[in-house]
Amino acid sequence: MDTREDDEQARADEATEATEATEATEPTEGEQRAVAALDASGLRYRLTRHGRVGSLAEAARARGIPPESIVKTLVVRRGEDDYVFVLVPGGRTISWPKLRELLDVNRISMPDAAVARDVTGYERGTITPFGSLHAWPVVADARVPGKAVSIGAGAHGVAATLDGSALTRVLGATVADVTEAEAP
Numbered sequence: 724m725d726t727r728e729d730d731e732q733a734r735a736d737e738a739t740e741a742t743e744a745t746e747a748t749e750p751t752e753g754e755q756r757a758v759a760a761l762d763a764s765g766l767r768y769r770l771t772r773h774g775r776v777g778s779l780a781e782a783a784r785a786r787g788i789p790p791e792s793i794v795k796t797l798v799v800r801r802g803e804d805d806y807v808f809v810l811v812p813g814g815r816t817i818s819w820p821k822l823r824e825l826l827d828v829n830r831i832s833m834p835d836a837a838v839a840r841d842v843t844g845y846e847r848g849t850i851t852p853f854g855s856l857h858a859w860p861v862v863a864d865a866r867v868p869g870k871a872v873s874i875g876a877g878a879h880g881v882a883a884t885l886d887g888s889a890l891t892r893v894l895g896a897t898v899a900d901v902t903e904a905e906a907p
Contacts, residue, residue, distance in 0.1 A: 750878070753845050756854030757877030764853070764893045768885040775879045779813045786873045786882055790814055794872045794887075796850045798839045798859070801831045806842050808852045810863040810874070810891075815902035822901045825862065851875045852894055853883075861896040863887075868898060 750758070761768055773785035783790040793813035798806055799822065807826065809817055823831055833839075836847050844856035852861050854877055868888040876883045891898050 750881075753849055753854070753877035754881050755877070756844065757851050757875075757881075757883075758854075760853035761876065761883055766883075766885050766889055766893055768883040770876060771873070771882050771884060773880050773882075782873075782882075783813065785880075786884060788871065788873050788884060791866070792870060792872050793882075794867055794874045794890075796852060796875055798834060798843060798850060799831050800834045800838075801826050801828050806834070806857075806859045808850075808855075808859050808861045809901065810861065810867050810896065811902055812864055812866045812872070814905055815864065815866070816905045818901055818903040821899070821903075822862070825897070825899050825901055845877060849875055849878050849881075851877055853877070861891075861894040862901055863891045863894070863896040863898050864902045865898055865900045866902070867891055867896075 758770065771786050776782040776785055779790045779793060782793055786793070790813040795811045797809045797811055797817065799809050800806055809822065811817060819831070823829065834842065839850065840846050842857060843850050844854070845851065851874055852859070868891050870887050871884055872887040872890060873882045873884040874890065875881070
């Protein structure tokens with residue numbers, strides 16, 4: 724290959740890398756819905772795009788907050804076509820007895836991934852109450868208000884950091900102790 728061909732190949736490689744970088748940073752449909760809903764809510768937030776992460780600690784580092792300030796949004800089925808969002812701080816898991824008591828039901832469950840997507844419009848790992856296809860009720864663990872938290876924003880590796888008290892207020896969340904520490 725001569726120098727001209729090397730230069731052409733280098734330019735082609737750079738163009739491919741630029742296209743891939745643009746595609747990777749363009750908001751997904753889910754992120755667009757979530758951000759539009761966040762904007763409409765009037766909440767002040769900071770959007771972070773860090774790409775996929777492999778652990779709670781990695782997500783916390785990427786977002787610049789402590790792990791317990793990462794808030795997962797889980798979808799729980801409490802009846803036929805009846806779901807609720809549960810906001811769970813990092814390092815914690817749903818306490819099923821506490822949540823059943825709060826919801827005054829005998830049985831609740833986590834829907835499979837396909838059902839969760841059907842009822843929210845988001846795939847697992849990207850679920851947020853903001854921009855969901857249905858405005859399901861929200862239960863926030865008692866540890867969410869009173870500090871800055873980071874909640875998913877509709878795409879893998881995209882999150883909104885905001886005030887937890889404002890978050891629960893805007894979502895009309897029922898705030899209660901519904902979690903327990905994750906097993907080590």
